[in-house]
Amino acid sequence: MISNQLISTHAQKVLQFLLMHPAKIYYEREIARGTKISYGSANNVLRQLCKEGLIEKKSEGRMCYYSLDAANPYIREFKILSNLAILEPLVERLKPHTRRIILYGSWANGTDSEESDIDLFIVTSSEDKVRSIINKFSNSSRIVNRKIQAVITTLADLLDQDEKDKVFAKEVEQGKILWEKEINEDNL
Secondary structure, eight states: OOOGGGGSHHHHHHHHHHHHSTTOOEEHHHHHHHHTOOHHHHHHHHHHHHHHTSEEEEEETTEEEEEEOTTOHHHHHHHHHHHHHHHHHHHHHHGGGEEEEEEETHHHHTOOOTTOOEEEEEEESOHHHHHHHHHHHHTSGGGTTOOEEEEEEOHHHHHHHHHHOHHHHHHHHTSEEEEEOOOOGGGO
């Protein structure tokens, strides 16, 4: 069972740092600098996360190196949660201009790497406005070196699309609905 260590701010910072660079291996001081926490705090958190089985430790001489344990199911779920938190400001900006926003692909299932695109499926009648908002968000520091790959469609095109590309429709269907406008009977 995972202890309350995951709720600690320092543990979240360390995990978030490692999640953004999942394939890399870091020594303690790099993690402390990257997370802007003290070396002592980083050391305590890293030891606890190793004990919990969330990260792996490799020693070479007096140096200790740390990386994510990608096989751990908690890491995958934390990664999904982290990805959703990163996208929340974008979703909030898009809400007034969209009917539905779905995250699919590797970012939705927690298997993304540093090279992974952020795959979004968006239903809207304001494509230009939505693209403008996405472009502004793409240039923000929250998603450094991550490209947003948005499939933008209208509600009418969505109905045709399901029949045309069943494989793509299935992948989107398995994604995470980030936002969906409620359909009010008065609007029908």
